[in-house]
Amino acid sequence: MGKRFIAIWFRHLTTDRMVRIQPELKEIPFVLSAPERGRMVIKAANIAAQEIGIHVNMVVADCRAIYPSLKVYDYKPELAEKLLKALAEWCLRYTPVVAIDLPDGLIMDISGCAHLWGGERPYLKELLTKLRGYGYDVRAAIADSVGAAWAVSRFGKVSPIVESGKQIEVLLPLPPAALRLEESTLELLNKLGLCQISSFIAMPRKTLRRRFGQNILSRLDQAVGKEYEFILPIQPAEPYQERLPSLEPIRTAKGIEIALNQLLEKLCIRLTKEGKGIRKCIFKCYRIDGNVQQIEIGTNQSSRNVKHLFKLFELKIATIAPALGIEVFTIEAPIVEDTSVIQDALWDFTEGGNSTAIAELLDRIAGKLGVDTIRRYLPDEHYWPERSMKVASSLAELSETGWRTDIPRPIHLLSHPETIEVTVPMPDYPPLLFNYKGVLHHVKKADGPERIEQEWWLQQGLFRDYYCIEDEQGARYWLFRLGSYDSGEPKWFMHGFFA
Amino acid sequence: MQAAKHDIIQQLQREVLSLQRHKSIAGQQLVTGWGDIDKAFPGYTFPLGAVHEFISTNKENAAATNGFMAGLVGKIMQNRKLVLWISTKRTLFPPALNMFGIEPDRIVFIDLCKQKEVLWAIEEALKCNALSVVVGELSELSFTESRRLQLAVEQSKVTGFIHRYNPRTENTVACVTRWKISHLASEIKGMPGVGFPKWNVALLKVRNGRPGSWHIEWSADGFKQIAQQAFTFSEMLQRKAG
Structure with missing residues (x-):
């Protein structure tokens, strides 16, 4: 199956953003302007402004003459890229490969993703509905190549979905600008009267190259799909990650400790600012030979205490094999939590004391001896x-x-009741004497029976009749009889020791 | 004249205690309700912020010892702080702790397999001053190991109870006290059935204090000393002195 790409065009990216922040601007014509050669030039205009004839690259003073109450805001050059980056990250839910296409678009590789939404049409619809819901004026198109998708999204008039292998037909009626050519080439084409791609696509390649340069050929090939075009996907940011490259390969435990400490400090400063704490943390060492060594810790309570986290890691540093040396260290916190104050207020188990200290102690124990021991x-x-x-x-x-x-309960309870031999004067009476592990005990005092029935919804079986017994030494036991004497000889068990 | 003399003697006693490296924790005093047993301890109060050693030799006595310890733990923690109970092969049944004045959910149990791990965990726990009591159950404890525990406690002022079940030898350790608890027949006057837990409490060693042995009962109001016919060790010393 071939590749499929989607190109998204944000027609009023920066002004839509302004409207999103200040909804009252929606109906009012406004522009974003920046100084250029001593004049204020319009860099972006919203739909309302375009309707009254105000367009990009006009001078603000002229526009004020057309429409005196025009609102003018500052244009921030880096805003578009920042917005596109955020939108690209948002789009990662639709495909893992999303690239930014400056100044106002996104390109996504959607090969093998669309069927999850039930086909390309529902996929596109869902994507566009969501983006339009956020207030962005968008167009998008799907095609086999990046170039074709780009062209159709900007200039296409028929269908936003170009079927596989049909890109040439779709491209033919489009203007040359759809090929992403330079301004000078476009002017030249226009001068020569070549207003559609169809008018020059059939020309010999040699001629095209001589007159318009190599660029037009490669753009044509990219649009048609003959030449593969690489896109640079954005990396999903690891929200809590720090890196430390080392000048020379690190081979000693001391060196690793220093690196770990520095990284933890950096990470914890950031977490403190955001009021968060680490629940899980991974420390990775990238070796020269390409191998990656990593150690991982978890905490019982979110923590941003460098000393404590370091102590947790310290127990595991010995497991890192540095071999020839480590060149880069990274630390990341995949699970962070808000450090809560509410829980402490609900149940303060230390009476105003230091509950963090206890949590940290338990973390150390869990880290060394296992979580299931606590x-x-x-x-x-x-x-x-x-x-x-x-x-x-x-x-x-x-x-x-x-x-x-x-009800009395013994301080020691055997995990499995142990059988004993007893002498009982009559049914439903405590025993006179019993033999536990070869030692004969004479019963002096006894309480009971306390009958505990089986919980039939959990387990089937006989009931237990419990007796508290004191022998002639003063030792106190918890014995039970399984079942009654009506059904034959019931067994007796030792189940616990009273204090 | 008599009062002045008493004051001087008390003053001197305090000085001697401080020379003997006995440190009492300011503002903390354990009300045991034991009556004259408290006189066995230095400064006439149960030493907090120290490690106490309990020895038991069989299962019945182990239960009695844990009962006695639970009573003490309950008095010290007052259901306000957290307690760590570190052991191997634990048979302690948490619901029973209610009887000894402890909310069982205030105890964090750490169940380990090896002696070494238990010692490490006890030492780490004793260093954490947010805890009130740390209970450790193990059988062997060497002098060096006990000294490490004592050093940890001196910093953090946490009270430690070490319950040694069936140790190979009753070797010297650096704990301030050594106790042996054994069960006694309970008493209910004129009633059938089993009464309150009653123990023979033997204080075999106590640093800067007087060893002795007493009968103690745990009732609904807490510890209660039961008068006994045979005189105690400390009384014997007094008689000799007299």
Whole structure:
């Protein structure tokens, strides 16, 4: 499948921008002007101004004579490029390859993208509707080559979509200006009466070159699609990224540490200005031999503390293999968050103390020993002891329900109940003696039973009858009987130790 | 005359304590409710900002020790600060901590596999002064390691509890106290069933203080000393002196 390109033309880029900022200007004729050879010359005019005959390159004084109440604003030369860059970044949602076409257009390579919107027509419609919704007066065209798309978007009168391989037919009736030629060539063509591409496209190439230069040939080839035209796609900006090239290749751990520290400082200064903190950070080392070494950290709470972040990285610096040396270091923060003050206010677990210090400590532990080693528990609404708590997802998470305090629970709970042998005087009574791991315990005091039924919607099985037991030594245990004596010989288990 | 003498002696005692490198934390005093047990400690208060060592030898006593420690932790943190509980093979059941005056969600558990990791985590945690108490459960602790913990604590004023379960040897460590807690039969007068937890609390070592052993019960109001017939070690010393 061949390449497909789209060219977008913003007909009133800068003035549309002005209207976007000041909507009251929409109906009023206004122009943007800049000084040129001692006069104020119009650089851009909005639609209302064009309707009363005011055009680009006129002198402001003359226009004031035509329309005395004309509004004049300053023209900023760099504005167009800035706007196009922002629009190009916005267009990245439609295709990964977007290039800026100064002074007032964008070129996108949409090969293999249009079908995601259900074809080229809906794709174009969606794109144009969105851009027009933002208040920009745009035209666009799709063709096999950049040149053809450009020509049709500026001068086309029939259809904005040029079918594959049909660019010559479409180009024929267009004026020579559609080929993006220089002003002098266009004047010459006009003088010779060649007002359409069709009138000179069939001429011998030699003649064309001799009279108009090599440029016209290559432009023609580009428009027709014979010559491939390279476009320079914009790079999506990594929002939080810093670079540090080194004069000489770095090979020592100390050198890497210094680089890391400098980059972190740069990054954190920027984050502080924007009120953000890092949740995830990647440090990349580009080696001379082309290899890229990288280390990555995550934090429990967004942080922009250089010392803390450095400490997290420090644990991993040893894993970087510098080999012959590292020439460029970069640091990027793919996940940043606003450093919140609201959460602290909701649950201040340190009583005005330093919650960041705790979060940083936990980050260090998580970084060295693994995130899954840190657990905080919240009550869960289950009677079954093993399910009576759940792991909290964050340091600040609170539970809606409180902890139960009305029922005794052992301070030590075995993860798996262990079987014991018991002597029971009669059913539903606590045992007289029990044998746990080969040691015989005589029961002196007992509480219970506390019956805990299976939660049938989670698990099938027998109920448990729990007893608190104290033996002759004074040690306190939590035992249970699985099921009742009605259904044969029930098993007894040791499940915990009371304090 | 008598009062003046008392003042002088107190003054001298404080000076001696400061010479012995005992530092009390200004403005912080733990109300244990233990009665005369507090007299065993230097300055008559439970030493905060120090590392305490607890030794247990079997599962039952480990549970008793953790119960006693939980009671102390609850008194120190007052449900206002965060506590780190660092251990290997943890069997502690968080919902039970409610009974000892701790909201279980104020404890962050760190469950590790290796002794080395536990020691590293305890040391790092003890350096963080935003915490109130750090509890560590491990079995072996060498003198050097304990000295590192003590140094960390001296900077940050965090209180550390080290619970050593079944250590190979009861070696000398640089902790200010060494405790052994064992369970005692609970008492309920005229009622059937199991009563409040009751322990035999043995303070085997205490720097600049007097070791002793007492019976303590944990009831709804907190720690309560139970009068016992046999006289304590400190009393014995007093008798000798008398």
